[in-house]
Amino acid sequence: NKLGVALVGLGKYATGELIPSLQITQNCYLAGLVSGSEEKKLKYQQEFGLKDESLYSYDDFDRIADNPDIDIVYVVLPNFMHAEYCIRAARAGKHVICEKPLAMNVDECYRVAEAVRQANVRFSMGYRLHFDPFNQEMMRLGQKEVFGPVKKLELLDSMDIGTETPWRVDRERAGGGPLVNNGIYCIQAAIYITGKLPVAVEARFAPVTNPDRFSEVEEGVIWTMFFEDGVTAHCETSYSKNQNLMRAEGSEGWFELNPAYEYKGLVGRTSSGAMDIEPVKQQARQMDDFARCIIENTETRVPIEMGIRDMQIIEAVYASARAGDRVELHLEAFENLPE
Ligand code: NAD
Structure with missing residues (x-):
């Protein structure tokens, strides 16, 4: 009964720190990937045995709502994309972890908070x-x-x-x-x-x-x-x-x-x-x-x-x-x- 985590963005922090960390976590595991790079997704899919249906592009990301294997979406994108992907993840009914800073400004932060409240999902900052x-x-x-x-x-x-x-x-x-x-x-x-x-x-x-x-x-x-x-x-x-x-x-x-x-x-x-x-x-x-x-x-x-x-x-x-x-x-x- 570990929770499945999908990483959104496969940049330096996601691949260098979060993927290795998810190999030693007790309560959660790497269950999905969202990236614009087919090559990167394939590499990690092969390495960690991820299901085909748990790999998403930015365009079809909202389909994650239908994936019962994914409980948590971890947003590890450049800052200007944080709010959008946190809101989309919450609307898909997923719990959210967001890397710092939460968003580009306070107004955007409030928009994320409102979406999280409406979706009734849990939210965590990535403050390690x-x-x-x-x-x-x-x-x-x-x-x-x-x-x-x-x-x-x-x-x-x-x-x-x-x-x-x-x-x-x-x-x-x-x-x-x-x-x-x-x-x-x-x-x-x-x-x-x-x-x-x-x-x-x-x-x-x-x-x-x-x-x-x-x-x-x-x-x-x-x-x-x-x-x-x-x-x-x-x-x-x-x-x-x-x-x-x-x-x-x-x-x-x-x-x-x-x-x-x-x-x-x-x-x-x-x-x-x-x-x-x-x-x-x-x-x-x-x-x-x-x-x-x-x-x-x-x-x-x-x-x-x-x-x-x-x-x-x-x-x-x-x-x-x-x-x-x-x-x-x-x-x-x-x-x-x-x-
Ligand atoms: P990065 O540039 O290495 O990774 C960003 C990823 O987003 C890349 O894979 C890139 O392809 C993708 N991307 C998608 N759309 C993009 C666009 N329009 N422009 C640019 N990139 C786009 O950055 P990173 O260092 O991995 O940082 C990602 C997030 O993680 C940032 O919010 C950063 O603050 C955070 N971070 C946190 C820590 C920490 O210690 N908590 C450390 C590093 C980074």
Whole structure:
């Protein structure tokens, strides 16, 4: 009684991370593929023994409604296609996992949420770090105030993208630059370490060093998230350098991951010593947890509200960077159930 997962989009993340992860999941398995490439579908069909009727193109994707083998549709497409395919999956009566960012803007996020509500299906964001034990330890140390209340955070997630995946620097297809791709993890971390929502942001765009490449989306953003009681998170994201730090300072000590946001090789330290943690396959845990939530009818830790909230913060960061001014946030808390 494992749940069948269909991947929509067979790009780098789906083939490099999700397909291998689905070979070790306990509660779900690879049951279908949606892609424009016959060649790719055939390759994975042969490798994993998928049924002919569980392979779809983008055009005939809606027929997935009639396929009882597929319970969950995992949308792993460029950002501009997220909303459309999440909505089509929900209307087909399938549960949905969507890669980050949820959509191109807050309005689109609400459209997805409405379709999910109407279809009465379950929804999960693809936020893998909530299932990573190093990041879970950062949540515990911060939220339980193990080193005293957290006063200051430093969150840097940048990657030099070179000339890979052109859609990422294309406004129409990505919606934004490194902020929506990497910076979203800094936003996530600030909230899951403090356990609080930011009340304001102040941002500026980094200087553009490669104007040919970054003519449509930002090359980098530097921003501060303000929390109650003077707590601040200093954040940076860029597409032209590599940074991977998550550091928290409490009143009685510090704790950090470096690297912090990668799929593997994370290293954790605190002011009282190294973190001794066994790594796991994040994506396998993430998909297994969602399948379990569906089977047991319990809430996911990474609900659609979280994807909407992060997009609200992203829009505020862009608004602040454009205006050169602080932007206040009025975010609604939602039930985010702990483990
Ligand atoms: P990718 O470019 O490697 O894959 C995208 C796939 O979409 C390709 O197979 C491409 O052929 C297909 N596609 C269909 N229509 C397209 C169109 N009109 N334009 C461009 N491509 C089209 O990208 P990726 O790195 O696999 O990212 C896919 C999604 O997964 C993104 O939303 C990204 O944010 C997310 N992602 C998440 C993580 C994570 O750690 N959670 C990591 C990487 C990517």
